[in-house]
Amino acid sequence: MPPVGRAKREDRRLLYIPTGMILPNPSQPRTRFDGESLGELADSISRYGVLQPLSVRRVSTGYELVAGERRLRAAKLAGLESVPCIVLDAGCEDSSVLALVENLQRCDLDFVEEAEGIALLIKTYGMSQEEAARKIGKSQSAVANKLRLLRLSPELLRVLREAGLTERHARALLRLSDDEARLGALGRIVSEKMTVSRAESFIASLAEKEEKTPKKHAGSKEEKQRAQARYVIKDVRLFLNTVSRYTGILRSSGVKAVEERCDTEREIVLKITIPK
Known part of the structure; x- marks a missing residue:
């Protein structure tokens, strides 16, 4: 040494x-x-x-x-x-x-490693985008554009890298409003082996359709709440049926188990009595 x-x-x-x-x-x-x-x-x-x-x-x-x-x-x-x-x-x-x-x-x-490295430099050492840009010899706008790529989900970034697609492909996907739309578009791009220019045109047409489609901001939250309520109701019924089934198994085994259920407007009261 x-x-x-x-x-x-x-x-x-x-x-x-x-x-x-x-x-x-x-x-x-x-x-x-x-x-x-x-x-x-x-x-x-x-x-x-x-x-x-x-x-x-x-x-x-x-x-x-x-x-x-x-x-x-x-x-x-x-x-x-x-x-x-x-x-x-x-x-x-x-x-x-x-x-x-x-x-x-x-x-x-690759472009993902570069974006993650810049983000790490900024986060770890408390640098601004301008300071990071000076350190690595890039313009502030170039750094900002690279950091924007990290708005894509890890799943999207993984597919982009595995398919050997470019930073321009990734930037184009940011024009779409959510990951569901981006994943759908990316699937088409990969399966049809689109060039960068063709992919950009394809995504531009999807983004234009998105802009013309009326957005249901007010209703979307209510729809989600209603859908969530339907799942919760289904889960509660499944739970109650399971309890009744196992109570029946206890009784068939000779255990004098008693199940009492009272439904009100606000709640379901369930009482199981099992002798010691």
């Missing part, structure tokens, strides 16, 4: 560190690692080595990764026992910020 002590930023040294001593960074925004591309990188590393050093910081148990998790995983696949690293003079908070910023500036995060 290299000598203990902090490496100054202006005197960052290249060290070869055992892969087993490098811990993952909990603030890593990347959540998905494509097995095929990881294998291709491992093949490249086997031939040429790790061309871009990883960034790490010292911790009590070894080193914590700041940037380069994909390279580290590929190096392990390639069977490397140690990898080239630059040790940064970074505290715990700085390390997390560096990891997020470094990864958000890369081009190989």
Whole structure:
């Protein structure tokens, strides 16, 4: 292990560190690692080595990764026992910020990982959208547009990613009013393998129909309450029938169980008497 002590930023040294001593960074925004591309990188590393050093910081148990998790995983696949690293003079908070910023500036995060990473940067470190935009080298409007994607449900985001659709597909879905409509539209987009431009036109036509359809704001809440009441009534009847059935089983077994029920306008009073 290299000598203990902090490496100054202006005197960052290249060290070869055992892969087993490098811990993952909990603030890593990347959540998905494509097995095929990881294998291709491992093949490249086997031939040429790790061309871009990883960034790490010292911790009590070894080193914590700041940037380069994909390279580290590929190096392990390639069977490397140690990898080239630059040790940064970074505290715990700085390390997390560096990891997020470094990864958000890369081009190989998918749009969901990027949006979630920006949201994490803002939430964890109390940044405004403008501050986060400056950190990652994007405009404030670009950051705002990416954060809007997180208004889509986790299920929608999962389908978008698994189908290999783009950020433009996702942004188009936001034009629809609710997740039910979005899921229906997304199903069509996936099954018909729509291009971005065709999907945008398709969703624009659905959004136009939504705008022309009268909205039943006043009645919708009442309808929901009535539907909920119907389910509750059904559940109460099921409960009462179940109680009566089991009371009958007790009686058929020789237990003198007595069931008394009194219905009023406001309530149902149920009394079961079972002798000791």
